[in-house]
Amino acid sequence: MIRNTKRETLIAYILIAPFVAIYALIFVYPTIDMFRMSFTDSPLIVMPNGQPPEFVGLENYTRLASDRRFDTAFWNTAYFVLLTVIPGTIVALGIALGISRLSGRLQALVLALFFLPYILPVSVVYRVWDWTLNFQFGIAMHVFDMIGIDRVPVFKVTGWFMPAVALVTIWWTAGFSILLFLAGIRAIPQEIYEAASLDNATRWTTFRRVTWPLLWPVTALVLTIQLILQLKIFDQVYLFSTGGRPNDNLVLVYYVFQRAFQNDHGGRAAAIAVVLFLIVIVVSVLNFQLMRLAEKKQ
């Protein structure tokens, strides 16, 4: 077939024009602008009659080294990743294995029950858990009483805050990982299990020798998606911090928000944003390379 190249190019440009225009405006330009701003002492919004921001070189970056709030934000983010990524993946895998044994309507119902939280807005999740874990009237406090721990206002006490938010986050986002695991489990050929049962393999052996290795690619995918997602945490931490101790609970995005929107330090906030930007990019690229390596090995 003869292709009319000129015409094809023209049509292609018409088709991609809206997309390119939008990406140039809200993706490429803001990214460049963020880097530029991070080398200045700009406030969030430069007033037309105010002083134009000055170039300050690497100052915004060097001062992060001795910035206590940055320290808190960085380590809290790391702590949060530790509390959510692997535990959340294990929980989701367990649930997916349980669901995969069910069938028909029961399976659909059980999956819906586990999946429903994922579909809800964060503010609904916040309201529901703020109520469930309410210090005075929360139903979870009855569980505390039963186990015999003293009631705690979990979102107001620093030591409890991150684990509690991590728990809520796992509850909220597990549905997504469960779906991926279920797709992975369905892709395992049934014959392998039949062969395993002919060999009198126990449940545990079957899991360790068959399910786990065959699910590894999906597990790796879930772990990466979770890792990148949790590095960018903000919403839950912000919401549960209201009326609590935000400065103890800072995470990186929260600190960007605080610097930019509460302290009006645009330049310094941009520097923090760049740091997070680079962390996420490095993690993504590393992961991409690892996946490629793994594929080559196979």
Added chain:
Amino acid sequence: MNADTAKRFNAAGAAITVFTVFCAVVWAFPIYWGIVSSLKPEDEVVRPYIELWPENLTFQHYWFALTETQIGRWYINSIATAVGTTILTIVTSLFAGYAISQLRFPGRQPLYWLILASFMVPTQTLIINHFVLIADMGLLNTWAGIILPQLISPVVIIVYKQFFDQVPKDFREAAVMDNATEFGVLFKIYIPMNWGVTTALSIVTFIWSWNAFLWPFLAVTKTEMMTITVGITQVTDAFGVYYARQLASAVLAGFPVALAYLLFQRRVTQAITLSAGIKG
């Protein structure tokens, strides 16, 4: 396998099944508890013992939220911005996905890299410069201002590209023989053949946009321009420290997306697995 081990296996299997169902009920319980609490009078809500069903069922908190607060206005804002985001995302991604999949043109490869790059870039880090940009454009506190930064959605393009790649070339060639234009091919073959994907992607884009918090929270300072997800957490004085009222407002905020999920369960799960790069 002898009969004895088979029996043991089944007993253990049944135990696992029961345990799974039990966990599912516990898992969803906080949602149930939130809904039930929103149907109790305030004095019942704060009773020191557990009541799984209201003694005096009441809709007064819903009535209050709908008539005494700006929730109706927030609903309109949420619907307008979520629908706007969905239509713009789907249309621009569908066109771009088609061009990348089916057409050869200079700049195709850089375009593809741009899309892959936007996968990796955390949009949360762009909030400062999004805010400056939208403020410069005079779009703070407007629907357009809420919508614009939400249009970075590379997943949708990639999914479209994959599906368009799979349409057999014969269809295209036959149409071209019949003198169909490029747009004709797109609108008469490629789009109709992929309605399923379009529906699935539209539903999840709508849900994601409805649920968006960080950007709508920053882009709006006037209470009457808030989306419902932001409004119910920011305007607490509208509800006071009335737990049942707060929960009723939360139920109202979550209801549309929960309903969308329950109605289109298969489409939603399909789109979400696709978005992670797994063929569902």
